[in-house]
Amino acid sequence: MEFMTYHDFMFWTKGMAFVGMGIGLVAFVAFWLFLTDRDEDKFADTEEE
Amino acid sequence: MSDHTTPNKTFWTTANIITAVILVIGLILTVKRFTMGLGSVTNLSDDNPWGIWIGFDLLCGVALAAGGYTTSAAVYLFGMKKYHSAVRPAITTAFLGYSFVVFALLYDLGRYYRLPYPLTIFPGPTSFLFEVGLCVALYLTVLAIEFSPALWETLRWKKLRFWAHSLTLVLTIFGVVLSTLHQSSLGGLYLIAPSKLHPLWYSPYLAMFFFISSIPAGLSMVIFEGRLSHKYLHHKMDQTHIDEAPGVALGFSKAAAVVLFAYFTLKWIGVALDNNWHHLATGWGAWFLVEMFGFVLLPCLMYAVAAREKNLNMAFYASVVAVLGIILNRLNISLVAFNWQLPAEARYLPSWEEIMITVFIVTLEITVLRICLNKLPILHEHPEFKGAH
Numbered sequence: 001m002e003f004m005t006y007h008d009f010m011f012w013t014k015g016m017a018f019v020g021m022g023i024g025l026v027a028f029v030a031f032w033l034f035l036t037d038r039d040e041d042k043f044a045d046t047e048e049e
Numbered sequence: 050m051s052d053h054t055t056p057n058k059t060f061w062t063t064a065n066i067i068t069a070v071i072l073v074i075g076l077i078l079t080v081k082r083f084t085m086g087l088g089s090v091t092n093l094s095d096d097n098p099w100g101i102w103i104g105f106d107l108l109c110g111v112a113l114a115a116g117g118y119t120t121s122a123a124v125y126l127f128g129m130k131k132y133h134s135a136v137r138p139a140i141t142t143a144f145l146g147y148s149f150v151v152f153a154l155l156y157d158l159g160r161y162y163r164l165p166y167p168l169t170i171f172p173g174p175t176s177f178l179f180e181v182g183l184c185v186a187l188y189l190t191v192l193a194i195e196f197s198p199a200l201w202e203t204l205r206w207k208k209l210r211f212w213a214h215s216l217t218l219v220l221t222i223f224g225v226v227l228s229t230l231h232q233s234s235l236g237g238l239y240l241i242a243p244s245k246l247h248p249l250w251y252s253p254y255l256a257m258f259f260f261i262s263s264i265p266a267g268l269s270m271v272i273f274e275g276r277l278s279h280k281y282l283h284h285k286m287d288q289t290h291i292d293e294a295p296g297v298a299l300g301f302s303k304a305a306a307v308v309l310f311a312y313f314t315l316k317w318i319g320v321a322l323d324n325n326w327h328h329l330a331t332g333w334g335a336w337f338l339v340e341m342f343g344f345v346l347l348p349c350l351m352y353a354v355a356a357r358e359k360n361l362n363m364a365f366y367a368s369v370v371a372v373l374g375i376i377l378n379r380l381n382i383s384l385v386a387f388n389w390q391l392p393a394e395a396r397y398l399p400s401w402e403e404i405m406i407t408v409f410i411v412t413l414e415i416t417v418l419r420i421c422l423n424k425l426p427i428l429h430e431h432p433e434f435k436g437a438h
Binding site for chain 1: 359
């Protein structure tokens with residue numbers, strides 16, 4: 001990837017970082033659902049309070 | 050504590066003989082190091098002033114001792130009392146870990162007797178190294194006080210025990226603050242070397258990466274040691290510790306999975322921000338991918354499956370991979386990917402004496418840990434202080 005100006009570089013890298021964050025956040029939701037899917041009582045702590 | 054007693058066994062078991070041999074060789078090399086200087090036992094040079102003693106003993110030692118602050122924060126700050134039985138073993142490991150980090154540092158310092166100088170004679174408050182030194186000194190003091198109740202209980206010094214125990218919450222907060230500072234500052238040390246460290250490992254966010262990765266490192270060590278304690282020191286554990294051990298392993302697995310997932314994502318954002326994608330197609334890139342997928346994502350998924358399926362064996366294997374991953378990451382940053390542009394003949398390879406001294410220090414730490422776990426009320430409550438903490 002050739003960058004002619006510093007703006008080009010920042011635009012590309014920041015853009016990729018934001019795309020990465022978006023993918024990461026969406027993937028995290030799926031990961032969290034997978035992780036907690038079989039928890040016996042998801043609201044146990046809330047009920048105790 | 051169970052009544053299981055071992056029959057009269059000889060002291061000279063295979064493990065003890067190997068330990069004794071390592072300790073004797075280590076002591077001989079120690080004498081050589083401190084009488085004939087660094088050059089007599091190391092391959093360090095002006096190009097490579099930090100070797101395996103910093104890369105392994107210090108960086109890995111500090112990261113793997115993070116179980117102390119993670120466990121005590123979970124129990125005393127976040128109120129997760131179901132993990133209470135894991136606090137003392139974690140604090141003990143952390144205290145010994147940091148003690149031996151400082152011990153190992155003495156080998157690496159040319160003028161080891163000047164270790165207190167940064168805190169007394171000429172502090173350099175603008176240096177990351179000053180912050181690391183200050184925080185490690187303070188945190189070691191915090192850990193010593195947090196560890197001390199086990200000692201006072203054994204000695205039946207009730208007033209001292211009460212005094213130390215009453216400081217628990219303050220010490221926990223202090224410990225979390227200090228750990229946040231120095232775990233990240235260890236990564237910050239390498240910010241000064243962007244031209245020496247390979248771009249895939251160098252990042253302006255190195256400090257954050259070091260801190261975040263220390264959390265699963267600490268959690269993994271608690272799981273790993275918990276399993277080994279359960280296997281080899283079962284007779285020293287009381288019923289509370291035995292009952293709570295599976296919950297600790299599975300709960301910590303879930304936490305480690307979440308943090309490893311966040312770490313994995315952030316590492317890729319780091320690659321994106323520095324536009325280092327083209328390096329992935331090189332040999333260094335392949336090595337980076339091995340680290341990221343084999344030693345970050347793999348243990349993350351293993352932990353997730355372990356927590357989901359309530360599989361303790363999987364949690365243990367995940368902890369092994371995660372611990373190896375942290376060691377690999379720290380060695381990559383400090384040794385493998387450091388000075389990557391130098392020709393092969395100018396690269397650093399540790400001498401056998403350096404490796405042997407590292408083995409000696411690790412063996413010594415394990416020996417002291419074994420003595421502590423056997424002699425002090427760490428895996429069980431002292432009969433006179435049941436429920437007092």
